[in-house]
Amino acid sequence: MTRKLDLSTPLFAAIAVILSVLVVLPIGYLVQRAFTSDAGAASLVNIIRLVTEPAMVKPFLVTFLIAVCVAAACCIVAAPLGWLVARTNMPGRRIVRTLVMASFVTPPFLGAVAWEMLAAPNSGLLNEWFRALFRLGPSAVLFNIYSLPGVIFVIACYTFPYVFVLVANALDRIPGDLEDASAMFGAGTFATVRRITLPLVMPAIIAGVLVAFLQAMTLFGSPAILAMPAGFHTMTTKIWSLLEYPPQLGLAAAASLPLLIITIALMRLQRWMLGRRTYAIVGSRLGAPRLVQLGPWKWPALVLCLAVLCNPIFLPYGVLFKTAFTHTVGESLTFSTFTLHNVGFVFLDFSQTQAALRNTFILCLMAATLGTLLALLVGYVTAREAVFGHRVLCFLATAPIAIPGLVLGVGLFLAYARPPFTLYGTLWILLLAYITIELPSAFQQFSAAFKGVHPELEEAARILGATRLYALFSITAPLLRSAVIAAWCFIFIDTMRELSAAIILVTANTIVLSVVIYDLNETNALGAIAVLGLTMMTLTFVVVSVANRLRFGIPAAGRS
Amino acid sequence: MFFRKLVWPMVVAFCALCAAAAWASAPKPSAVTPALIDAACKEGKVTWYTSAELELVTTIAKSFEAKYKCISVQVERSGAERNFQRIGQEYGIGIHTADVIDSSDATHFILWKRASLLAPYLPADVVKNYPAQYRDPDGTFAIWRATLSVMGYNTKLVKPSDAPKSFADLLQPKWSGKIVKAHPGYSGTILTATYAISRDIGWPYFEKLAKQNVLQKQSANDPPGDLGRGERPIMADGVEYLLLHEKKDGQPVEPIYPSEGTPIILGGLGIMKDAPHPNAARLYEDYLFSPDAQQLIVDMGNMRSLDARIKEPAGRRPLKDIKTLKDDPAATAAHADEVKKRYADIFGV
Numbered sequence: 001m002t003r004k005l006d007l008s009t010p011l012f013a014a015i016a017v018i019l020s021v022l023v024v025l026p027i028g029y030l031v032q033r034a035f036t037s038d039a040g041a042a043s044l045v046n047i048i049r050l051v052t053e054p055a056m057v058k059p060f061l062v063t064f065l066i067a068v069c070v071a072a073a074c075c076i077v078a079a080p081l082g083w084l085v086a087r088t089n090m091p092g093r094r095i096v097r098t099l100v101m102a103s104f105v106t107p108p109f110l111g112a113v114a115w116e117m118l119a120a121p122n123s124g125l126l127n128e129w130f131r132a133l134f135r136l137g138p139s140a141v142l143f144n145i146y147s148l149p150g151v152i153f154v155i156a157c158y159t160f161p162y163v164f165v166l167v168a169n170a171l172d173r174i175p176g177d178l179e180d181a182s183a184m185f186g187a188g189t190f191a192t193v194r195r196i197t198l199p200l201v202m203p204a205i206i207a208g209v210l211v212a213f214l215q216a217m218t219l220f221g222s223p224a225i226l227a228m229p230a231g232f233h234t235m236t237t238k239i240w241s242l243l244e245y246p247p248q249l250g251l252a253a254a255a256s257l258p259l260l261i262i263t264i265a266l267m268r269l270q271r272w273m274l275g276r277r278t279y280a281i282v283g284s285r286l287g288a289p290r291l292v293q294l295g296p297w298k299w300p301a302l303v304l305c306l307a308v309l310c311n312p313i314f315l316p317y318g319v320l321f322k323t324a325f326t327h328t329v330g331e332s333l334t335f336s337t338f339t340l341h342n343v344g345f346v347f348l349d350f351s352q353t354q355a356a357l358r359n360t361f362i363l364c365l366m367a368a369t370l371g372t373l374l375a376l377l378v379g380y381v382t383a384r385e386a387v388f389g390h391r392v393l394c395f396l397a398t399a400p401i402a403i404p405g406l407v408l409g410v411g412l413f414l415a416y417a418r419p420p421f422t423l424y425g426t427l428w429i430l431l432l433a434y435i436t437i438e439l440p441s442a443f444q445q446f447s448a449a450f451k452g453v454h455p456e457l458e459e460a461a462r463i464l465g466a467t468r469l470y471a472l473f474s475i476t477a478p479l480l481r482s483a484v485i486a487a488w489c490f491i492f493i494d495t496m497r498e499l500s501a502a503i504i505l506v507t508a509n510t511i512v513l514s515v516v517i518y519d520l521n522e523t524n525a526l527g528a529i530a531v532l533g534l535t536m537m538t539l540t541f542v543v544v545s546v547a548n549r550l551r552f553g554i555p556a557a558g559r560s
Numbered sequence: 561m562f563f564r565k566l567v568w569p570m571v572v573a574f575c576a577l578c579a580a581a582a583w584a585s586a587p588k589p590s591a592v593t594p595a596l597i598d599a600a601c602k603e604g605k606v607t608w609y610t611s612a613e614l615e616l617v618t619t620i621a622k623s624f625e626a627k628y629k630c631i632s633v634q635v636e637r638s639g640a641e642r643n644f645q646r647i648g649q650e651y652g653i654g655i656h657t658a659d660v661i662d663s664s665d666a667t668h669f670i671l672w673k674r675a676s677l678l679a680p681y682l683p684a685d686v687v688k689n690y691p692a693q694y695r696d697p698d699g700t701f702a703i704w705r706a707t708l709s710v711m712g713y714n715t716k717l718v719k720p721s722d723a724p725k726s727f728a729d730l731l732q733p734k735w736s737g738k739i740v741k742a743h744p745g746y747s748g749t750i751l752t753a754t755y756a757i758s759r760d761i762g763w764p765y766f767e768k769l770a771k772q773n774v775l776q777k778q779s780a781n782d783p784p785g786d787l788g789r790g791e792r793p794i795m796a797d798g799v800e801y802l803l804l805h806e807k808k809d810g811q812p813v814e815p816i817y818p819s820e821g822t823p824i825i826l827g828g829l830g831i832m833k834d835a836p837h838p839n840a841a842r843l844y845e846d847y848l849f850s851p852d853a854q855q856l857i858v859d860m861g862n863m864r865s866l867d868a869r870i871k872e873p874a875g876r877r878p879l880k881d882i883k884t885l886k887d888d889p890a891a892t893a894a895h896a897d898e899v900k901k902r903y904a905d906i907f908g909v
Contacts, residue, residue: 120789122791123786231908231909241904327809328810328811349619503642507657508634508658522639522781524785
């Protein structure tokens with residue numbers, strides 16, 4: 001057997017360098033600004049203001065509360081939903097899975113706009129129906145979306161898919177043998193879930209809760225639309241207001257440091273919780289997962305799923321659909337009010353539509369492909385501890401999740417707006433931003449997945465003379481096929497709906513869909529928002545279902 | 561936006577050299593000549609950064625393209641503050657995509673002119689038919705459109721006789737929890753209005769208003785929508801043209817021109833110094849100040865024109881019959897920071 005050239009070491013080193021540039025540059029800029037006074041001298045003035053001014057402390061506490069509640073809500077709703085879809089014989093599982101993906105596709109700010117139409121205290125449709133149903137006076141309010149619970153609710157609506165996808169994918173990978181063994185020893189369905197299934201998906205649940213928490217903490221779109229009318233700031237809306245003229249960049253940078261510190265602390269906690277157990281479950285020969293028979297409970301289970309999905313999907317999209325084809329939000333959709341006016345305007349008259357669609361599509365494809373590749377390599381390097389300093393890489397790959405997109409956008413603008421890297425005004429700067437932003441969730445997913453794949457197969461390949469890289473791409477990556485596809489879809493979708501960094505980095509020729517929609521919201525053009533939102537969802541859906549065909553096309557894909 | 565501070569010194573330095581050239585020549589009014597049309601046709605394109613309402617600007621662009629078939633218009637619509645930020649970013653690093661720009665925030669043109677980012681050009685129409693106080697003496701910009709920051713009420717929820725008539729009326733206890741308003745930190749229109757009200761009526765008005773449990777929106781475009789949907793029955797401020805738009809769409813809304821005076825919002829328009837299509841830009845600016853475009857602004861855009869020839873539609877109170885608060889872009893620009901900070905302190909967001 002001839003010895004092949006092993007490119008893996010230089011490649012892994014290159015990955016480390018790329019990651020450092022991608023992440024260290026903006027974070028370094030951030031930290032430096034946080035410890036610099038407006039005059040340019042090293043100073044603690046921003047930090048002192050951050051911890052002493054009530055106007056800064058309160059948004060921080062509010063944000064923490066929101067993130068905790070969202071993470072808890074997501075876990076309570078998404079983990080059982082993921083189990084029902086992945087491991088039971090509940091009818092309509094594919095549809096439920098698809099609908100959860102649809103709520104993931106939905107940009108949070110689009111959902112927030114829709115929920116304003118549904119649950120604004122006076123004009124919200126749900127409140128109007130409630131009053132009409134019980135013949136109550138105009139002061140009776142069932143839901144008030146302009147409130148802390150309202151903000152938590154809307155954020156959770158579009159964050160729970162993170163947990164769901166992670167859990168469902170992990171459950172897809174768990175072999176049936178272990179559960180069968182448990183059943184053979186006489187354990188009931190729920191004892192098996194509790195003793196076998198739950199511990200095996202724990203890494204995915206923990207990763208999901210972590211991602212949900214951090215997403216809720218750094219989200220900008222929904223709070224921007226709902227929190228201010230409710231009379232409070234979250235950390236991100238506070239940072240946005242600090243970036244308004246006159247800009248207080250130092251304070252804005254300092255305000256994102258606690259987010260970074262919390263991320264580090266949570267990652268340590270995650271490692272500590274998982275550290276002493278091993279989760280290698282994908283060995284050489286495995287049985288397909290066995291579905292739990294729900295018996296008479298299968299229909300109530302489906303009803304429960306659909307009831308949950310009312311909140312992110314049926315109600316908001318119902319209202320958007322109606323708005324797309326009527327002249328005003330208030331009128332109901334009938335044959336006489338039906339109009340294609342909004343559709344015609346968006347596709348025929350509105351000059352930004354075409355460019356935005358093209359740019360968004362190109363960026364999503366590139367960010368998804370390059371981001372998945374990068375996350376896979378980094379995930380591999382850190383899971384197999386293949387290079388010196390893999391722990392640092394692990395941190396770098398997760399850190400961007402704690403940087404609000406707005407702040408990252410500023411950092412990228414300053415880093416890439418002047419020579420030697422004059423990328424501002426091109427799609428490249430957006431691509432860099434997207435890859436940096438999307439890296440953490442894809443990386444989290446791959447590290448959870450790698451923990452589930454025992455290295456024995458790779459080792460076998462390497463004993464037979466394969467290089468590390470060859471083993472990765474020919475053995476491990478196919479085993480992780482569903483994780484690879486899921487990560488690709490994750491990035492594609494999340495790039496599509498990313499707003500906060502794009503809003504700072506787009507120019508006339510590099511406009512993207514999310515920014516167009518946000519701009520339309522400023523002119524109250526709800527009809528056009530509805531049309532573009534629905535277009536965006538259709539586009540994503542087509543791409544994602546094609547990608548998923550790859551998974552379902554091969555029976556028992558990913559298992560030898 | 562924050563790029564004012566970051567990019568501004570760069571911009572100022574970059575442009576200092578060119579400034580001398582700019583003030584040497586106060587422009588003469590220019591007419592549309594066949595030579596200009598020829599040169600514009602060769603450029604074939606004009607890029608317009610605008611913050612006016614989307615359907616209006618799209619229609620104006622289309623009508624220009626119909627008149628001059630050799631030129632296409634690329635419309636870049638965004639909020640005025642965002643356009644301002646974008647120009648700062650782009651000129652700071654030498655990207656020149658904008659030809660013609662307009663802004664609803666008149667202070668922007670003061671800052672742009674100060675940084676010498678504007679190319680002087682004075683259409684003949686402006687000199688002949690617009691009041692002289694509404695254009696820059698050096699010809700770098702002119703007021704292209706005007707609107708008002710009005711109060712308003714929902715006619716389904718409030719009887720006309722009960723509706724407030726003045727800012728002072730909004731402070732009555734019965735309107736507690738019933739008012740929606742926009743924020744000067746996010747909207748140039750509301751900044752202009754807030755400065756004018758604080759100057760002529762005083763900050764105690766805002767201090768008392770803050771105790772009325774108002775629904776605080778960001779953009780000046782939001783409150784008319786909330787009023788139309790009946791989310792709140794009273795609007796304390798917001799752009800008049802969108803309120804009139806809602807009314808035309810059949811929503812139960814009616815503007816209120818407060819007895820103390822209504823803040824007027826002047827929107828300037830000019831050509832960028834490094835416009836990539838300078839001749840097309842001139843031809844386009846000419847068109848934007850022509851009666852054709854101005855009539856569209858009034859009829860379709862529901863805004864106010866300063867062109868003496870334009871007729872206001874029936875049923876709308878003419879601008880000359882409305883008592884307005886004095887507009888003063890220079891003073892607004894000078895007090896902007898103070899106004900925003902004080903407002904945020906009073907309202908808590």
